[in-house]
Amino acid sequence: MRTTCPYCGVGCQVEPTVREGRIVQVLAPDIPPNHGALCVKGRFGLDFPFSEKRLLYPMVREDRHQPFRRVSWEEALDYTAHKLLAVLKRRGPEAMAVFPSAKTTNEEVYLAQKLARALLGTNHVDHCSRLCHSSSTAALSRSLGGASMTNPLEDIGKTDLFLVVGSNTTETHPVIGAMIKKRVRQGAKLLVVDPRYTGMAEAATLWLRPRPGTDLFLFNAMARFILGEGLWDQSYVEERTEGFAEWQASLEPYTLEEAERITGVEREKIALAARLYATTERAGAYWAMGLTQHTKGTATVQALVNLALLTGKVGKEGAGLNPLRGQNNVQGAGDMGGLPDVFPGYLKVSDETARKRFEALWGVGLNPEPGLRMTEVFEAIPQVEAIYLIGEDPVTSEPYQDHLKAKLEALPFLVIQDILENETTPFAHVVLPAASFLEKEGTFTNTDRRVQRVRKILEPPGEAKPDWWILQELGKRLAQALGRPWALYPGPEAIWEEIRQAVPEMMGGITYRRLEGEGVRWPCPQEDHPGEAVLFRERFNTPSGKARFIPVDFTPPVETPSPEYPLVLSTGRVLYHWHGGTLSRNSQLKEAYPELKVEVNPKDAERLGIQDGEIVQVVGRRGRIRARAWVTDRTPEGVVYAPFHFAEAPANRLTLNALDPISRIPEYKVSAVRLEKLD
C-alpha cells in the first residue's frame, strides 16, 4: 500500500511491504514527486515504528522525581485535562503553550492549534520550523506575501541554472539533490554557495566558499554588481516590485572588493556568479539551513529574495525562490496554523476579519494577540507553566542544551505525546503514546505544496493511538469543563473537510478522493482546479500585488572566534540520520553511521596534531562533547562541522541561543569552539 515517507520535505511516495510485523522491503511507485527514486532513509530507515523504545502505554506522575505510573487512557486524559485547566484557571491562557509537530499530519496539526486557540485561548502555538525555515518564512512573507517554494519540483527539469545556497542537498534532500545533479548532467549550470565541500559543491559548475555567516554580504555584492553592469530586469522591477530606490541606495557599501575581504571569495568569482545568475532566464534559487540558522537569517534570505526580484526570477517556470523544507510536514504544519501569529491559511490572528472567520467556524471568541514563538516559550518558563509537546525533542534540537534542561526542570507541567522515548521524555509529567505514520490516516504537505495521503498499513502497538484521536479526546474533556463547543470527528477525513471549509481559497478543491492518485498542490480553490504549480505568475500576495525590496545590512555572527575558542563550529546533518536521531537511530540506519564524527580541515588537524579517526573533545563556552575526528577538506580551515543527531554527544550543548530578531531562529551555524586531544 502506498504512503508518504516520514523523513524530509521531499514527500517521496513509498510502498512498504510489511510481513510478520516487520518491513521487508520498500519500493517507490512511479508517480511524483519522486518517480520511483528514494534515498537511504526512505528505503531502509522506515523500521523505527518497531523500535524497542516505542511508547506503548499512557503514563503519569505527580512530579519529576517519582517514577512513571502506567494508567488507562481515560485516566491519562482526565489527568492531563485537569492539570491544564488548573493552570488555565490560576494563570490564564498566557501560561500555556501547545507545540504541534511537523511530523504529524495536517489534520493533527489543525486539531492541535484549534485546541490551543479555541479551548485554551492561547496563541502560544509553534513547531519545529521555528528552528529551520522561520527566517525564510519571515523574509518571503514580507516580500512576496507567501512563504513556500514558488516553483514545483517538476521545474527542476526546466531549470538552466541552479543557485544552491547553504543546502547540503544530496544529504538532506537526496532525491532533489539527484534531480538537480541529473539536470546538470544534461547541461544546466550549478552555482553552489557553501563553506563546506558538499556533494552539491562536487557537482557544481562554480563553487563559492564564503566564510560562515557572510552570505548576506555576498548577495548584496552580487546585486550591486548586477546593477552596475546593467544586467538587471528593469521592466520586471518597474512593473512588479516596489521599494527599489531605497534598497538600491542601501547597496552602496557592498563592493566586490569589500565582499572579497568579508566573505573570502575571490571578487572574480562573485562577479561571474552574479553574471551567470542574472543572464540566465530560467535560474532557480534553492536554499536551506545554511542561510536561515543565523542571527541575521531573515536578513540573509531577504538579500537573496532581493537578488531574485532584481533579476526578475520570481513567477516564472524553471526559476523562483525555493526554500527546501526539512520535516515531512513542515509546510503543512505552517499551512495548518501551527504558528503563534497565524490561523490556518496564514491568516493573521491579529486581523479582525480572519478572527471572525475562525470564531464563526469554531463557535468561540479568539485571542487577538500573537503568541510567543517556541524559542521564546522556553525562555518564558516558569511564567509559562504548562507545555503540551507533540512529536518534538527540544532537549536535542534546541540550542544551548544545558540551559534548556534547566528551564525544563523548572517547568511545572509537561505533556509529551510521541511515538518513541527521547531525550525530553524524562522531563515529562504525562506521556501519551502516539501512533506512527505507518499506523494512521491523514495527509502531509511536502516542500512544493503537494498535499499527499498517509495511509494506515499497521495497527498501532500496545495502546498507542493516532495523535488526532488523542487531541480530540483531550479537547472533549477541556471543552466540557470550559463549556465551549468542540466538534467530534469520525476520522481524519472529517477533519480535512473542516480544513477545506476553513481555508477554501487554499484547500477547497482538495478532497481525499482526489488524493487517491497523485497528491494535489495548493492553492487549489475548486475541485476542478489542478492545483497551482508556479506561484506569483501575475501578482504577488501583498496588498499592492507587488513584491517588496527590503534593504538589509550585514552584521557579523554573535560569537566570533577568540584565542581561547579559535574555531567556528557549524552544525547540521548527515545523509544517514534525521534531526535528533530519534527515528533514524532506532532504525537500520544506525549501523551505517553509528557515532558522531566531527569534520576537521587537514590544516587545523595538522596544527593540533589530530589524526583522522582519533577521539577528540569539542569545547565551547557552554560545554564540551566527545567526537571522532574526521580529517577532511570538506570543511574549510578554521571551521569544524558536527551533526546534531547524537544524544550522547549533543552538538547543541555547544550552540548558543542568540536569536534572529525577526524570526527568533537560533544561530546554530556559528559558535566558537576549540578542539582538545584526549591524552
Add this chain to the structure above:
Amino acid sequence: MRLKVNGRQVEAKEGTLLLDLVEVPTLCHHHHTETKGLCRLCLVEVNGRLLPACATQAQEGMEVRTDTEDLKALRRTLLEWLALSTDLSQAPALLELLEAHQGQPQRWGSLPVTRREREPIRDNPFFLRDYAKCVNCRRCVDACGDGIMGVYALTLEDRGLLAHPTTPLDRPLPGTPCVFCGNCVQVCPTGALRPLSMEV
C-alpha cells in the same frame, strides 16, 4: 506518421519508441534508468533488419514485424540461455516468460562456466549483491550513474559469461561513493540485489 506493424496500419507520434507500439517482452529497458538495447529480448524486424524495440523510434513508412518464427526462436533461445546460466529463482517474471515461450534450457546441455557459482556479497547493512542471479541487464549500473543518482558506485566488468556488475576496483560498497539509496535494488528484475530484510 504512419507505419505498419505485422501488416496493420498504425498511427504514431514523432519520437515514439517501437516498444510503445508493439507487444514484445523486454528485460533491460527501464525508463528511469534509461537502460535500453542490451537484453535483445525486445528485438523486432524492421524492414528486414533486427532492431531492439526499446531503442528504436518509430518512423514514417516502417514495416515492423514482431512475431516471425525466427524472432520467436530467438527469444526462446535467449530466455533458455538466461535460465541455464543464471539462478532465476527470484525472477518470477522471467520464469513466466520462459514458460510462455516453451523454453527448455536443458536442451543445450550444461555450460562450462555459469554465474550460479558466484557467492553473495554482504558488505553493507542494507542489501545483498547476489550475482548468481544477475543477468547483466545493467539497470543497476544506470540507476546509480547517469539514469538517476549520478553516483557511479557500480560498473560492469568482464565480458561474456564472466560479465557482471561490480564496484570500481571491486571495493566493498561502503568504500565507494555509494549512498545506499537502494535505487539499484528497486530496478533489479531478478533479485540479484535485494534488501537484507528479505532474508529470513
